[in-house]
Each structure stands twice: as structure tokens, then as C-alpha cells.
Amino acid sequence: xxxxxxxxxxxxxxxxxxxxxxxxxxxxxxxxxxxxxxxxxxxxxxxxxxxxxxxxxxxxxxxxxxxxxxxxxxxxxxxxxxxxxxxxxxxxxxxxxxxxxxxxxxxxxxxxxx
Amino acid sequence: xxxxxxxxxxxxxxxxxxxxxxxxxxxxxxxxxxxxxxxxxxxxxxxxxxxxxxxxxxxxxxxxxxxxxxxxxxxxxxxxxxxxxxxxxxxxxxxxxxxxxxxxxxxxxxxxx
Numbered sequence: 210x211x212x213x214x215x216x217x218x219x220x221x222x223x224x225x226x227x228x229x230x231x232x233x234x235x236x237x238x239x240x241x242x243x244x245x246x247x248x249x250x251x252x253x254x255x256x257x258x259x260x261x262x263x264x265x266x267x268x269x270x271x272x273x274x275x276x277x278x279x280x281x282x283x284x285x286x287x288x289x290x291x292x293x294x295x296x297x298x299x300x301x302x303x304x305x306x307x308x309x310x311x312x313x314x315x316x317x318x319x320x321x322x323x
Numbered sequence: 324x325x326x327x328x329x330x331x332x333x334x335x336x337x338x339x340x341x342x343x344x345x346x347x348x349x350x351x352x353x354x355x356x357x358x359x360x361x362x363x364x365x366x367x368x369x370x371x372x373x374x375x376x377x378x379x380x381x382x383x384x385x386x387x388x389x390x391x392x393x394x395x396x397x398x399x400x401x402x403x404x405x406x407x408x409x410x411x412x413x414x415x416x417x418x419x420x421x422x423x424x425x426x427x428x429x430x431x432x433x434x435x436x
Contacts (some may be wrong), residue, residue, distance in 0.1 A: 243424070252429035253366070253412060260421045299366060308354035308373055308418050311425060313366040 213237045213302050215314035223322045228287040230317045232274075232300030235281065242283040243301040243311065244274055253299065259283065270294070295321045325349040329415050329428035336405055336435055344400045344431045346415030354418040355389065355398045359383070359411040360430075364423070366414065372398065405435045 217230040234240055244256040257268025264276040274285045283300060300314040329346040336342050348355050357369040370380040376411055389401045398417075402409055415428040 253427040310368040
């Protein structure tokens with residue numbers, strides 16, 4: 210069975226500081242990995258995804274993530290936080306099977322201090 | 324950009340009542356899903372639907388829940404007799420392939436009173 214663990218339910222950074230949100234996964238087959246962002250009272254917006262190919266994936270809003278198979282990790286980073294980055298971030302995994310369900314982590318709430 | 328549309332955005336219902344949540348997936352997508360998110364918790368898979376039938380369902384998706392794609396465009400989630408614990412945000416999603424991946428709607432907030 211697949212699972213996702215997000216370390217830290219709440220992360221607080223200063224504006225301009227590095228953002229690092231941690232995600233570890235468990236999967237018996239090659240995973241497809243996703244990061245979604247959810248702003249208050251809104252839906253889920255895809256930030257980036259890893260399916261195959263390059264392990265460093267760039268997404269929207271300056272975010273990127275690196276798939277590290279040896280560490281079973283897919284941490285999300287952004288060099289310089291903006292106030293507008295404050296939101297809930299979810300890591301998710303699925304298998305190579307077409308149309309497979311997404312399994313989500315518990316989420317990490319990112320706060321950005323001025 | 325194609326969107327997944329969900330209606331209504333917010334529904335309040337009395338315990339024991341039936342509710343139908345509606346979704347219009349992206350037209351050329353073949354896989355459809357419902358997820359729910361209880362306030363402050365993670366997003367949980369409910370059910371997936373492909374080729375006009377359920378392809379997978381979670382333990383949450385019991386006999387009180389059903390899904391339909393009645394007319395080739397709408398995709399509905401029905402809860403027959405709502406309970407207080409059904410209060411949550413319900414998200415519809417569709418999937419076409421790994422180029423676009425999964426597209427989520429903006430959700431329906433269901434409040435059972």
C-alpha cells in the first residue's frame with residue numbers, strides 16, 4: 210500500500226527566506242508524486258508533479274521539488290518566500306497505473322512572516 | 324484552460340436528508356474521482372469511476388454513497404441519509420493522462436446540521 214508522510218504540520222518562515230516542506234512516501238512500485246497548494250476556502254491547485262524523467266521538477270510560483278528514490282523523498286522548496294505563499298501544501302502519490310487514486314499526506318500549513 | 328466545475332459551492336442540509344453534489348469534469352477526460360476533506364484534515368479518496376462504473380472505492384464509501392454519470396457530462400455524488408460526520412469539503416477530480424494529470428474542482432462545502 211502507498212502512503213505519504215509530511216514532516217511538520219506547520220512551518221513558519223520569514224519573507225525572503227528559504228521554504229522547505231518535507232514529504233516522504235512509501236510505495237512498492239515506482240511512484241508518481243505531486244504537490245498541491247490550497248489557499249483558504251479554495252480548491253487544490255497543482256504546483257508540480259514528477260512522473261518520469263528528470264528528478265528535479267520545476268513548478269509554478271517558483272517552487273521546485275526533487276525526487277530522491279534512495280531517500281523516498283520529494284521535498285518542496287522555494288528559494289525566497291513571499292507573503293502570498295502562505296497556504297496549506299499537500300504532497301500526494303499514485304502509481305503508474307493510469308487513473309489510479311491519489312493518496313495525500315496530512316498537509317503542511319506554511320506561514321510567512323513579514 | 325479547461326476546468327472541473329462543481330455545484331453548489333456550499334450546501335447546508337439537515338441530518339438524514341439526501342444530498343446530491345454535482346460535478347462537470349473536463350470533457351475529454353476518462354477517469355473521475357470524488358475526494359473529501361474534513362475541516363483541518365487531509366484530503367481522502369472516496370471513489371474512482373471509469374467506463375461508466377466504479378473502479379475503486381475506499382472504506383469511507385459505504386452504502387450511503389453512490390455515484391452516477393447520468394448524461395455523459397455530469398458526474399454526481401449522492402449521500403442518501405446524511406450524518407453530522409459527513410460535513411466536509413467534497414472535491415471532484417478528473418484525469419486524462421500524465422501530461423495534464425489530475426484536475427480538481429473548487430469543491431462543495433457540505434454542512435450537515
